[in-house]
Amino acid sequence: MGLITGVCTFLYHLPQIYKWLLKPYYIASFFMTIAFVLIRKAPGLCEHLATQREDGNSCDFDWRELEILMFLSAIVMMKNRRAITLEQHIGNVFLFSKVANVILFFRLDIRLGILYLALCVAFVMTCKAPLYMGPEYIKYFSDKTIDEELQRDSRVTWIVEFYANWSSDCQSFASVFADLSLKYNCAGLRFGKVDIGRYGEVSQRYRVSTSPLAKQLPSVVLFQGGREIMRRPMVDTKGRAVSWTFNEENMIREFNLNELFQKSKKLNKSRGMKEEEQDNSQPEDGSNELYPDDNPEHPAESKKDQ
Structure with a gap:
């Protein structure tokens, strides 16, 4: 039942996920997340990698790598229990996958570990998560x-x-x-x-x-x-x-x-009555711009006040 719920949730948010994948931050994060899997499974490259498997097959995960990946899955599941938005769920996957990749690369080859760590530092310094740009009344x-x-x-x-x-x-x-x-x-x-x-x-x-x-x-x-x-x-x-x-x-x-x-709606009514009285007493000044944002259907305060 939980699996069905998860699949339905994923399909419901699929258009939003697709829109995210078009942004550089999520594209780069996705490839950095699966970097170790790609290298371990890449034909022509995986044959030259070190392995601790008894059969010597360097294109499959050894037992220690599987253990690290299973531990990563457990950590992500625990952290996502407190996540409240889809962005947080995806962010936790990206974050802890990168940490696991650092460990896996250092264990595989210290040179690959240093290279991947340098890429992570460069990514943090140059690529920021997209900020919320939707409608608001703030x-x-x-x-x-x-x-x-x-x-x-x-x-x-x-x-x-x-x-x-x-x-x-x-x-x-x-x-x-x-x-x-x-x-x-x-x-x-x-x-x-x-x-x-x-x-x-x-x-x-x-x-x-x-x-x-x-x-x-x-x-x-x-x-x-x-x-x-x-x-x-x-x-x-x-x-x-x-x-x-x-x-x-x-x-x-x-x-x-x-x-x-x-309570605030009562304040709105009292202000409206006072404004109406002022309009009746001063018909030549009928404009009122004190509270242009009383109607939340048309957000106006969405820019930073610098």
Whole structure:
């Protein structure tokens, strides 16, 4: 049953996977993932490779290589249990396959191991994972605008994601946060993001560590009246994040988005009545551009505020 579910899931996401494979990052990652298999099975090349098989067949895996590949499969399955998006599943496969390839190549020939490791370093330095570019209703803050925006109107509740582009967890969460902004954004409930990998002062000011060991990226903080009300993940006394899964269900439940949205709609109505009164008293000034993004059907705030 699990196999059938996995196959159905794969077929459902096949168009999306095909679109990814057209991007250089995923093309290069795919070939680096299967590099050892290709070399071990390549006719004309595998005959010259070393092997520990009793039959001397250097074009088949020996028992130690099979053991490493089985261990890789187990690690990927364990890590993917906590993955929430298809990008995370594929990213885990790429990451741990490269680690396994490094071990396999060094074991086969130290020269091949050094060459593959150098390729991995060059890949990390020159090829970045594609960022989410889909529709969203998010205000991007800089170090100079975040404080002003959070304190501009005490009636507005802000949900702000602190992220860094180099973090794979932040990249995976980007589409989830964007979907939430499309569903819940209104005049009284706004969504924002700030790149603390770029603005280090903001990370210190809002106590969000960028260290990979702290595991605080991404961090989502709820602000009301410019004050922090809650954040996820929570941080223990040692400065490490308490394990928390960043999926849509947890975000809706923990941040009470449905309740906040209902309260925000009341704020929209009260603002509409005030604006109508102002329009009646001042008919010559009928334009209102204070909140151009009250209708989430037409996302407008999708560019970074530099």
